[in-house]
Amino acid sequence: MASLRYESQTREPLVTGSKTYHQVTEDIIRPIETKPSTLWKVGFTISVIFLLFGVYSVYREVAYGIGEWNLNKTIGWGWDITNFVWWVGIGHAGTLISAILLLFRQGWRTGVNRAAEAMTIFAVMCAGQFPIFHMGRVWMAFFVLPYPNSRGPLWVNFNSPLLWDVFAISTYFTVSLLFWYSGLIPDLATVRDRAKVKWRKHMYGVLAFGWTGSTKHWQRHEALSLVLAGLSTPLVLSVHTIVSFDFATSVIPGWHTTIFPPYFVAGAIFSGFAMVQTLLIITRKVLDLEDYITMEHIEVMNKVIVLTGSIVGIAYITELFISWYGQNTYEIAAFRNRWDLSTPYGWAYWLMMSCNVIAPQFFWFRKLRRNLLFTFFMSIIVNVGMWFERFVIIVTSIYRDYIPSSWSTYYAPTVWEVGFYMGTFGLFFTCFFLFSKYFPVIAVAEIKHILKKNGESYKADMGEEEKSTVEHFAHEHAHAH
Amino acid sequence: MAIKKFVVGCFDDEKVLFPAVKKVRKSGYKIHDVYTPFPIHGLDQAMGLRDTSLHTAGFIYGITGTTTALSFMGWVFKTDWPLNIGGKPNFPLPAFIPITFELTVLFSAVGMVLTFCYLCQLAPFVKKHHFHARATDDLFVMVLECGPKTNEEDAKAFLASVGAKEINVQVAEADWWLGRYDKEEKLFEAGKTVAHS
Numbered sequence: 001m002a003s004l005r006y007e008s009q010t011r012e013p014l015v016t017g018s019k020t021y022h023q024v025t026e027d028i029i030r031p032i033e034t035k036p037s038t039l040w041k042v043g044f045t046i047s048v049i050f051l052l053f054g055v056y057s058v059y060r061e062v063a064y065g066i067g068e069w070n071l072n073k074t075i076g077w078g079w080d081i082t083n084f085v086w087w088v089g090i091g092h093a094g095t096l097i098s099a100i101l102l103l104f105r106q107g108w109r110t111g112v113n114r115a116a117e118a119m120t121i122f123a124v125m126c127a128g129q130f131p132i133f134h135m136g137r138v139w140m141a142f143f144v145l146p147y148p149n150s151r152g153p154l155w156v157n158f159n160s161p162l163l164w165d166v167f168a169i170s171t172y173f174t175v176s177l178l179f180w181y182s183g184l185i186p187d188l189a190t191v192r193d194r195a196k197v198k199w200r201k202h203m204y205g206v207l208a209f210g211w212t213g214s215t216k217h218w219q220r221h222e223a224l225s226l227v228l229a230g231l232s233t234p235l236v237l238s239v240h241t242i243v244s245f246d247f248a249t250s251v252i253p254g255w256h257t258t259i260f261p262p263y264f265v266a267g268a269i270f271s272g273f274a275m276v277q278t279l280l281i282i283t284r285k286v287l288d289l290e291d292y293i294t295m296e297h298i299e300v301m302n303k304v305i306v307l308t309g310s311i312v313g314i315a316y317i318t319e320l321f322i323s324w325y326g327q328n329t330y331e332i333a334a335f336r337n338r339w340d341l342s343t344p345y346g347w348a349y350w351l352m353m354s355c356n357v358i359a360p361q362f363f364w365f366r367k368l369r370r371n372l373l374f375t376f377f378m379s380i381i382v383n384v385g386m387w388f389e390r391f392v393i394i395v396t397s398i399y400r401d402y403i404p405s406s407w408s409t410y411y412a413p414t415v416w417e418v419g420f421y422m423g424t425f426g427l428f429f430t431c432f433f434l435f436s437k438y439f440p441v442i443a444v445a446e447i448k449h450i451l452k453k454n455g456e457s458y459k460a461d462m463g464e465e466e467k468s469t470v471e472h473f474a475h476e477h478a479h480a481h
Numbered sequence: 482m483a484i485k486k487f488v489v490g491c492f493d494d495e496k497v498l499f500p501a502v503k504k505v506r507k508s509g510y511k512i513h514d515v516y517t518p519f520p521i522h523g524l525d526q527a528m529g530l531r532d533t534s535l536h537t538a539g540f541i542y543g544i545t546g547t548t549t550a551l552s553f554m555g556w557v558f559k560t561d562w563p564l565n566i567g568g569k570p571n572f573p574l575p576a577f578i579p580i581t582f583e584l585t586v587l588f589s590a591v592g593m594v595l596t597f598c599y600l601c602q603l604a605p606f607v608k609k610h611h612f613h614a615r616a617t618d619d620l621f622v623m624v625l626e627c628g629p630k631t632n633e634e635d636a637k638a639f640l641a642s643v644g645a646k647e648i649n650v651q652v653a654e655a656d657w658w659l660g661r662y663d664k665e666e667k668l669f670e671a672g673k674t675v676a677h678s
Contacts, residue, residue, distance in 0.1 A: 021619035210607035
């Protein structure tokens with residue numbers, strides 16, 4: 001027991017200020033019980049406006065066809081698939097924080113996991129729109145499901161990576177939602193039991209599923225969380241692997257590479273952490289949660305950003321090296337279309353390089369890792385860079401195909417293509433605003449669980465092991481007798 | 482689904498709760514349950530609860546997903562509509578792995594969550610008896626079940642001696658379970674808080 005509670009004094013506290021269990025409940029649940037601020041209302045309204053513009057853009061596409069976008073025979077995938085991969089990637093950080101860091105017993109995840117998981121769910125919702133509407137005749141979208149149909153039955157092609165995507169994304173969404181909601185149940189019960197207003201008591205009573213906090217239920221809840229984390233860990237790796245298969249299993253130079261799965265997964269986590277930073281730096285300020293999402297949390301996430309950014313950088317350089325080393329004419333041409341600044345999309349490649357590889361290197365400096373304004377700025381830069389990464393991979397690999405006569409067109413999006421993307425921003429932030437108002441943005445029960453171990457006012461008491469002699473420590477914890 | 486009488490003691494510190502659980506069990510009282518605002522590691526062992534088998538259920542759901550995926554895709558491509566795709570085999574295992582993996586995870590996760598909700602009797606609109614509203618905030622609520630021989634005054638005094646802060650007696654229908662009906666127990670009138678200490 002004692003050794004499980006041991007926490008080194010050199011580690012920074014994860015909850016600052018002197019908190020009691022009740023204070024934790026108060027701090028995190030108070031925003032739910034108060035009226036939304038003006039800032040919230042303004043942000044929410046802007047998000048809804050974006051969302052409505054997106055709805056209209058999608059309406060144009062559905063009513064008039066894919067011709068509303070600037071896609072053509074040569075450039076069959078443009079902004080739509082770029083945005084799809086970008087949004088799915090953003091989702092990955094949430095699962096990494098909630099699942100992989102749970103398995104690695106990283107205490108700091110408790111401050112940020114709830115919001116990050118919510119981000120995952122909303123990002124995957126946004127991502128899903130793009131392939132669905134890219135189908136053109138969206139009312140036929142259910143054709144991707146393997147159901148006994150009147151067309152033979154003619155089944156879907158289980159060998160196709162695009163179908164794997166259907167299974168991967170829908171499984172990912174379902175499992176993330178279950179994981180998130182099962183974690184929410186105890187906290188919703190806390191909101192219910194504190195509620196003074198009738199409608200709130202009733203609404204959260206329904207949402208909390210009748211949770212009581214029974215020891216047996218907690219035991220099962222812990223087992224459930226652990227196994228769901230164990231399942232989500234390979235799942236999250238598989239999802240972006242399968243997304244990368246959409247490209248890697250084709251025979252297009254620039255796509256047909258075995259490096260794609262790890263490269264995509266690292267990039268996904270990279271962009272996802274940047275989005276977590278963007279959201280949480282605002283959330284902690286607006287909801288007054290600086291005691292729970294501390295500078296320590298921000299710094300740790302910046303370390304992940306510099307790590308994954310560097311992995312992505314190695315992948316870029318490896319790709320360039322292999323295209324030269326492989327001495328395949330088409331491969332060399334495909335990569336020349338990227339790095340050569342005189343080509344039409346050369347600028348996009350170098351924008352990607354500077355945002356994703358060069359910019360994060362500033363995070364080697366502790367001062368900058370702990371600078372909120374700089375971190376916020378960087379989190380935007382990284383996501384711009386990661387959007388361009390997907391754009392570069394998709395568009396520059398196909399805009400100069402095997403028939404030079406079709407090279408002349410320069411692909412730029414129409415207003416409806418951009419509008420669709422803006423619309424998903426609207427959807428994402430509308431959902432996030434609603435979430436931050438009506439749900440506990442930090443896992444209350446989990447914070448209480450780590451409070452006596454990692455809380456600032458309790459940490460000093462935990463130094464027993466550090467004070468004890470080596471023999472005593474070995475006797476108590478090492479079982480070396 | 483029996484209505485029973487309970488002696489309820491609230492603790493505000495888990496350091497007091499642990500020895501209290503031990504003493505209460507040693508002295509022969511039956512702990513109905515301990516309600517806590519967050520999971521307390523080791524409390525289940527201290528209360529003598531057996532480990533959950535939810536993991537096993539998850540494993541079984543997982544392999545169900547694996548077999549469903551493989552047998553369905555195999556049946557579609559080998560029996561129902563065999564297509565000749567460039568002379569490739571009709572059961573290409575490597576190409577089936579992504580979907581097989583996804584379905585394994587999906588079945589396991591969905592099955593486990595449903596099993597969890599069933600075992601804990603969690604669902605929207607389910608109403609349960611809550612012994613103390615602060616059990617989801619900052620109190621650790623230990624509930625002793627009164628048998629025919631239990632003297633509740635003694636039980637209350639005992640709870641106070643092991644460190645409980647707030648003690649009362651409640652008559653309630655708690656921990657209901659689909660399909661289980663406890664005929665042996667004497668039924669009390671529901672929803673009453675009897676005698677406050």
